Amino acid sequence: MNGLLPTGDALVFEARLILNPALQEEVLLHKQTLALVKQYGREALRKDIEDIHQQLFSHPQHRSFKDSILRFFKH
Amino acid sequence: MTSKADREAVLTELYKSMFPVVAKYVAKMGGSFDDAKDVFHDALIIYYEKVVTGGLSVANDKAYITGIAKHLWFKKFNQAISTKPMDDIHFDIADEPAEHPSTNRILQYLQTAGKRCMDLLSAFYYDKLSMKEAGDKFGYAGERSVTVQKYKCLEKVRETVKQQSLEYADFIE
Numbered sequence: 001m002n003g004l005l006p007t008g009d010a011l012v013f014e015a016r017l018i019l020n021p022a023l024q025e026e027v028l029l030h031k032q033t034l035a036l037v038k039q040y041g042r043e044a045l046r047k048d049i050e051d052i053h054q055q056l057f058s059h060p061q062h063r064s065f066k067d068s069i070l071r072f073f074k075h
Numbered sequence: 076m077t078s079k080a081d082r083e084a085v086l087t088e089l090y091k092s093m094f095p096v097v098a099k100y101v102a103k104m105g106g107s108f109d110d111a112k113d114v115f116h117d118a119l120i121i122y123y124e125k126v127v128t129g130g131l132s133v134a135n136d137k138a139y140i141t142g143i144a145k146h147l148w149f150k151k152f153n154q155a156i157s158t159k160p161m162d163d164i165h166f167d168i169a170d171e172p173a174e175h176p177s178t179n180r181i182l183q184y185l186q187t188a189g190k191r192c193m194d195l196l197s198a199f200y201y202d203k204l205s206m207k208e209a210g211d212k213f214g215y216a217g218e219r220s221v222t223v224q225k226y227k228c229l230e231k232v233r234e235t236v237k238q239q240s241l242e243y244a245d246f247i248e
Contacts, residue, residue, distance in 0.1 A: 032240070033233045034200055036182055040193045041201025043182070045123060048079075049116050052087050056094075069095060072102035073111075 078212060085127075086119065093137055097144040106148060114151060118144040128203040181239045189235065192228035199225060 017024055056062045094115055101111035122140050125131045133139040185193050195213055198204045204212065210221040 029233055029237055029240075033229065033236050036178065036185065036236060037193065037196045037200045037232065039178070039182060040185065041197030042120060042124075043186075044194075044197065045120055045201075046116065048083060049086060049090075049119055052083065052090050053112065053116070056087075056090060065091060065095075069098045070108070072099050073108045 089119065089122075089137075089140065093140050096137075096141050100141070100145060101148055104148065104152075106152070110148070110151070114144045114147040117147050128201070177239070181236060184239065185232065185235060189228075189232060192231055195225060195228050196232060 017027065057066050094111075097115045097118070098108070098111040101107075101114065118140050121143050122136070126133055126136065126139065195209065198209045198212060206218040206221050209225075210216075210218055213221070213224075215221045215224060
């Protein structure tokens with residue numbers, strides 16, 4: 001709950017959590033769901049970045065950009 | 076950055092201006108093209124999460140991205156360096172969120188079975204769009220209908236996670 005609730009409410013919530021295993025499961029489930037959603041968002045972003053990379057390194061109009069990068073790696 | 080096209084334009088601009096800097100640096104330090112690509116992609120993701128959607132204000136976006144890329148490169152190759160100026164950055168893309176085999180299985184399932192809901196939810200929780208922005212993006216008439224849809228999606232995904240967790244008992248730890 002990370003400080004989202006005022007102190008008093010947070011304490012009450014903590015107490016309810018301890019006393020109520022079903023609520024504990026709900027909270028855990030909610031956290032897992034949010035973690036999955038964030039991971040999904042990150043994967044989508046990673047794919048967008050990869051697509052941009054592919055465009056810049058395969059389309060002829062970006063040829064000079066590509067060459068300027070590859071030059072760094074010719075040892 | 077509320078639409079895919081906006082995001083793509085911003086990222087492409089950053090790619091063109093910053094990847095040469097990072098690639099040159101990684102090459103100079105003995106890394107390969109793929110090394111440069113990997114650390115640059117991770118740096119862009121961190122920049123997006125911390126600055127674009129996370130509200131962190133940095134004086135110079137481009138310097139921030141190069142700084143992160145260098146830091147990630149140091150970490151990746153565990154270079155013996157005496158000074159670590161970026162050590163005060165307390166995040167590591169590999170550390171969060173925890174990768175778990177069954178998490179990935181559930182994610183794969185949701186990527187196909189619940190794509191629309193996952194797109195909507197990640198617009199809120201990852202891309203940090205407002206109700207209005209998400210409504211526009213997904214074609215909902217008003218904020219009220221977005222709110223309802225968001226709630227339904229959250230319920231649906233939560234139920235999926237619950238079911239799949241029962242199936243893969245190792246998911247709940």
